[in-house]
Amino acid sequence: MNNAQKIQAGFDIGNIHAAATPVTLDVPVIFDADGEAVAGLTIVGKNSEQYRVANNAVRAEGYKKSARRKTAIDASTDEGAELLVQAIDGNQKRLALAVVTGWYGFTSNGAPVPLDPALLEAAFEKYPTWQEKVTTALENESNFLKL
Template identity: 40%
Template sequence: MENLNNTKAASHDLDALLSPEADKVTFKVPVIVDADGNPESGFIIVGRNSPEYREADKAVRIVNQKAAANRTKAIDLKTDAGAAKVVGIVDDQDVARAAAVVVDWFGWDKDGAPRPFDKSAMPKILTVKPTWLAKINAALMEDNNFLPVSPTSSEPSPSSN
């Protein structure tokens, strides 16, 4: 096991990470790329610490609790129908959380004109394109995608100008 006391670790500004601005950091998730791998179209998302994600997650859990309280009998997971019902519930939850974190998009047009962002379209888009849902969910799982950019030691500080 590595001795952490003898290694030089990166330092992070905890105050910056805990600031309200930190939860507004966005990340571009490309879903269509050109032949060289450059992003052409995709979605701009906020992370799991954002109010958008936390509210969607809470809403999903509330629906689960209400459904459980109103259920007269358990879902029979030994049957295809019961298992399919649970899979459908989980899929709907994934779509709800992912749609909630999309705050903008890029590279989409309609008849050659840039298409304005329509948050209400996101659940349908992510249901129709499950691979795009998977890309958003993968990006959400990487906390480094949502860390505020801090100045590096090679950049001049404001007081050195």
């Protein structure tokens, strides 16, 4: 039975007071010729401290920028639309970076490489689909419910 099926069967509300244990999900990003995952990113969900801190920072900065501008971005102009897209994309990237807690399958000269936030950000720049995979996985709450 997968998490979605367990959720449909019911949720023991007594677990609401239990100590939260971080739930991670491996998001594969590189596959071999047979379609097997050889490298990927380990993420935590929206209920994690990492996500909450990053989301709070993004929201607070947005409010500060809005207060300094005194007006909303005018998305009806080319300049305004571009500013809005940049803000949204930047916020999504920050949240995706914040939830990656590890990676697997990445090596240098045959040796495993520990997670490096700068390399991860560069990877998201070079391979935007990796960030999209993290964001998609993050949006599916059932990936992170431990029942």
